[in-house]
Structure formats: structure tokens, C-alpha cells
Amino acid sequence: MKSMKPCLALAVALLCSAGAKAAEMDKANVIRAFTDTVAPADQEAYEAGVKSYNQCLSQHGSKYAWIALVHETGDTYQYSYVSAPVSWATFDTMRTVNKACDQTWRTAANPHLKGETSAFMVQRPDLSHMSNDMTLTSPLLEVRFFKLKQGHEASEAFTNVAKQIAAAAEKTHWSAHYMFGEVQDSGEDAPDFILLIPAKNWADLGADPNPPVWKMVENAYGKPTADSLRKSLNDSIQSDSSHVDSYSADLTYMPAHK
Known part of the structure; x- marks a missing residue:
């Protein structure tokens, strides 16, 4: 009987793990992003191809939005397309529905691509400080x-x-808002985490938060703790980079509301 206890404990642990995994799979917290790079001479033709693809999605009644972002800094000949947060299972349905337009993309947009990367990002609300209207x-x-x-x-x-x-940030009612995502299955050179900070305009983007982030942390926990947290964060990071995107309504696919 004693020898059965470890086996029973392991079985229970595995069942609990499976249940937790299933619950995670049902959460609408996964975002997929594609980033396309085009040559300057192909920019106009590429954008026309994206619009043709979006028209195809509309004709086939696709109900899955793809938000288009144009890179304003960094490589300014890059475009990113970001899905709304959905469950992992929804990507299976999305793939089936959107398959009818694959050929349109291959013929209208692919010829103008220099390259494309794709990434999945799982939202991390526990790492984020989001407003109710953040999109x-x-x-x-x-x-x-x-x-x-x-x-x-x-x-x-x-x-x-x-x-x-x-x-x-929550404790001090910090006015700055941001969202963290954890990157998954996105290639060797992909980042591990992405931080997104929305802005209304360039003036808003360039304005420093008041108070600055580490002063806010100091106000919440005291200077010794804030300094320790800052060192721990810096010690964990191998590299970081940033760029700015702008929202493109012209290249975004939004499903019709019925």
C-alpha cells in the first residue's frame, strides 16, 4: 500500500497539470503577429496586395481582425499585423476560415516581400498596468x-x-499604462518579452511619466527596495531594443459587424 502512495500522488499531480493546461488553452490571451519587410520600390504594390487580401477576407466572412502597424522608427520599411487576443484553439478555426485567401496573399503580396517573421505572444496581465480602454x-x-x-x-x-x-503602479495609481507579452515559439533571435506602451501622438509618446518609473517604485517600496529591484532587472537582461509603430486603418482588416 505504501508503494502506491507516490504513484497516486503523481497521478493526481498529472491530472491537475492537465486540467490547468486545458484552462490555459481556453483563455483568450494569445496574440499572433507577422512582421513583413519590403523593398522601398515595392512598397506601393505591397500595400495594394494587402488590401486585396483584406478584401478577400471580407468576401469570405472572416470574423478575425488583423491590426496593421507601420514601423515609424527602426526599419521603416516593415509592417506588422497583429491579431486580437484569442484562445490557442481559435487559431485552428482562423486558419481554416482564412485558407480561402492564401492564394490571394501569395500572388498579390508575396512577390513584394523581402522577408517575413511570425511570433506568438501570450498576454501577461500580472506584469502589466493597463487602462480599461487600452487597445x-x-x-x-x-x-x-x-x-x-x-x-x-x-x-x-x-x-x-x-x-x-x-x-x-496599481498601488500608487500611476498614470502611465503598458502591457507585457511573453513571446513563444518565435525563432532563435526572438525576444523573450515585449512591452507595449500606447500613445495618442508624438508629444504624448515623448513625455516622461510623472513620476518616472523608478521614482514610482521608490514611492511604493522605499529606495533600498527600488534600487535592489532595478539591479535585479538589469542583471537578468541580455539585450533590449525599441521602436515606434503607427496604426494603419487602411491596411487593417476589421470584420463587418452584423
């Missing part, structure tokens, strides 16, 4: 990439600090 269709979006050092220690340190910053 990816804000006029401007500051995008920050974080690639962490190897090992679980760096990941744990980064997420621990991000959680405490988010808690401090």
Missing part, C-alpha cells in the same frame, strides 16, 4: 523587446521584478 489601435505604439540571459534564474528575476513594478 493596439492607438495612434502610436512604443514597442520594447527584452531578450533575457540564459537560464531560469534570469526569467524568474525578470518576471518577479515586472510583477512588483505592476503592483507598485
Whole structure:
């Protein structure tokens, strides 16, 4: 009987894990993004191809939005297309529905591409400080990439600090808002986390938050804790970069509301 106890405990643990995994699969918290790079001479033809693809999606009644973002800084001949947050299972349905327009994309847009990358991003509300009306269709979006050092220690340190910053922002009613996403299955050079900060215009984007982030954390926890958190965060990061995107209504696909 004693020998059965470890087996029973393992079985229960596996069942609980499976149940938790199923619950995660049902959450509408997964975003897919494609980033296209085009040659300057092909920009006009490429945009026409995107519009043809969107028209095809509309004709086939696709109900899945794709938000278009034009890169304003960094490589300014790049475009990103971002899905609304959905469950993992929804991407199976989306693939089936949108398959009818694959050929349109291949003939109208692909010839003008220099390259394309794709990434999945799982929303992390526990790391974020979002307003109720925060969307990816804000006029401007500051995008920050974080690639962490190897090992679980760096990941744990980064997420621990991000959680405490988010808690401090909530505690102090910080006026700045942002969303974190955890990147999954996106290639060797992909970042581990993405930080999105919406802005109404360039003046809004360029204005520093009041108070600045680390002063806000200091106000919440005290200077020694804020300094310790800042060091822990910096020590976990291998590299980071940022650029600014603008929302393009012309290239966005929004399903018709019936």
C-alpha cells in the first residue's frame, strides 16, 4: 500500500497539470503577429496586395481582425499585423476560415516581400498596468523587446521584478499604462518579452511619466527596495531594443459587424 502512495500522488499531480493546461488553452490571451519587410520600390504594390487580401477576407466572412502597424522608427520599411487576443484553439478555426485567401496573399503580396517573421505572444496581465480602454489601435505604439540571459534564474528575476513594478503602479495609481507579452515559439533571435506602451501622438509618446518609473517604485517600496529591484532587472537582461509603430486603418482588416 505504501508503494502506491507516490504513484497516486503523481497521478493526481498529472491530472491537475492537465486540467490547468486545458484552462490555459481556453483563455483568450494569445496574440499572433507577422512582421513583413519590403523593398522601398515595392512598397506601393505591397500595400495594394494587402488590401486585396483584406478584401478577400471580407468576401469570405472572416470574423478575425488583423491590426496593421507601420514601423515609424527602426526599419521603416516593415509592417506588422497583429491579431486580437484569442484562445490557442481559435487559431485552428482562423486558419481554416482564412485558407480561402492564401492564394490571394501569395500572388498579390508575396512577390513584394523581402522577408517575413511570425511570433506568438501570450498576454501577461500580472506584469502589466493597463487602462480599461487600452487597445493596439492607438495612434502610436512604443514597442520594447527584452531578450533575457540564459537560464531560469534570469526569467524568474525578470518576471518577479515586472510583477512588483505592476503592483507598485496599481498601488500608487500611476498614470502611465503598458502591457507585457511573453513571446513563444518565435525563432532563435526572438525576444523573450515585449512591452507595449500606447500613445495618442508624438508629444504624448515623448513625455516622461510623472513620476518616472523608478521614482514610482521608490514611492511604493522605499529606495533600498527600488534600487535592489532595478539591479535585479538589469542583471537578468541580455539585450533590449525599441521602436515606434503607427496604426494603419487602411491596411487593417476589421470584420463587418452584423
